[in-house]
Amino acid sequence: MTATSETWSYNFAYLDEQTKRMIRRAILKAIAIPGYQVPFASREMPMPYGWGTGGVQVTASILGPDDVLKVIDQGSDDTTNAVAIRGFFEKTAGVATTTATEEASVIQTRHRIPETPLSETQVLVYQVPIPEPMRYLEPREAETRKMHALQEYGLMHVKLYEDIARHGHIATTYAYPVKVSGRYVMDPSPTPKFDNPKMDNSPALQLFGAGREKRIYAVPPFTQVTSLDFEDHPFAVQTFEEPCALCAAEGVFLDEVVLDDRGGRMFVCSDTNHCEERRAAGHRGRLSGDPTKTEDASQGERP
């Protein structure tokens, strides 16, 4: 571990060992009761609440010196907050970092699950803004805790039904509620519902940290995660009409990039690592142009 004069006084991965022990206990309890929100004494981190303090505390508590860390935000390793969090752990823990999904042992994410399937040796740590799936239906914590205890989830189904009555569709497109192991209704964090099926029976351990709201919850490996739906309105993920403009991938989540002010746009992979690996393997999309040029462009900096 390299210690700079700026960070010498902080413990490995910033948090003191007592705090890590407290968080690990919360994590163990969360794993033992899949989908249940475990209160924990969230610390004030040197980054703002709402910017991943829950995920950072979970990651700090499970990280060891041999771990390889990947941090993504919106599926990308290069968004500013992902860069900042990765830098934080490089500085305070000195761990190796990567952008390659398969190389990582711990992946901290905001709003996406990587397209590359995860394995049993990996842990996915989600940053969670509002852990309570029913918060917008019932703002009171004392009430929602009771509803979970009694498995009283009618309110959630009523909300989804009202969506169908008004819009003809369930109008929830991200943070789409799931039921874990047939018991607790859980907020999968604001990932698009496109990613919900990846949570089901995942070989990787999935941990969720909400720092401001002081909650940790988990989905253990190979656990059933079911998206709520109705028999006549079954759950369905988003589909895209065209493949990725850079790597021609289909069946992945795409971001829309506006090209001009005349309605011109392109769709590209939200998972930047997945897209880069496909291009490296020779896949070419509609707008990827000359392969050598594309490589240059993606390596270069924005003018």
Added chain:
Amino acid sequence: MYVAVKGGEKAIANAHRLLADKRRGARSVPAMTVEQIVEQLALAVDRVMAEGSLYDKELAALAIKQARGDLIEAIFLVRAFRTTLPRFGHSEPLDTGEMHIRRRISATFKDLPGGQLLGPTFDYTHRLIDFALAAEGETPEPVRSAPRGGAAPRVTDLLNAEGLLEVDEDGDGNVGDLTREPIDFPAGRDVRLQALARGDEGFLLALGYSTQRGYARTHPFAGEIRMGEVEVELFVEELGFAVTLGRLTVTECQMITQFTGSAKVPPQFSRGYGLTFGHSERKSMAMALVDRALRFEEFGEELTAPAQDQEFVLSHSDNVQATGFTEHLKLPHYVDFQAELELIRRMRREIAERAEKAANDADETRAEEAAE
């Protein structure tokens, strides 16, 4: 050609370098020292200490300098530092009755033992911009007089002697700490007061004000506001007695509010309590109003207003949490937005298709009618 956005790391480093430059400002102007902030922006320092929950003037002043005068940012810096400090014990309760008083006023009595002492206050100043301050002239020394001497018992203790005021019960000494344990609703008064003491001055001010305007009115009187130095004592097991660790400046407000009672119990005034680090009357008064409003159940009052609702008040009083979550909307959300775009386009397409079909059907019907 779409160029993937790379180089975030360098952009961040450059932005921070620019921030440092802006913080320093024009190099022709001398840099401000921490001592200057401690001495000349003392109330800003007090607010940062109070809401940062850490009594350290130099650290708070440095945080203000680092934050370019953004007090919530400074509070955040102090909090993030505080959280790394080890805890080695709890102090004995502060005895504000033994305060070395620098200011003490009561709105409920014209005069009282210990007297009224205006001290350093903005009250009764004419709020006229003092252009002489810009000229940086010398400030005359204050008028000093011999200490009045004699005890200055708290107004609440005076009222207590007559039984007119509810008595604060002695706790068992086990106070909660919301920085070590997550709040469990409903929270006890100890944790509520801790949350209010750390809470945002502006938020509490608005809530306290709302109670005065009829949203859970409590008919308050400022029984006493006192500001000065108190000693902090720690009971040391090995020694078997309490030792003094140092002195703090605090502001305490005892709000005397509407009485309660029943056919059997004689009526008594109730109270709300406010205490802050440093000199902050606005905050301690607002805190006392909100503390009283939050106690509505104890007095059999109805829940009618936000200031009484502890989940509402405690969940939103922390400005470091509030600013973090509000400002996190700056972070990219394009994945979620894309999910919404896909749905809204689909729904609009379906409605357009339905409308088109209905129009076609209508055309056909008209054509058939014309043919008949």
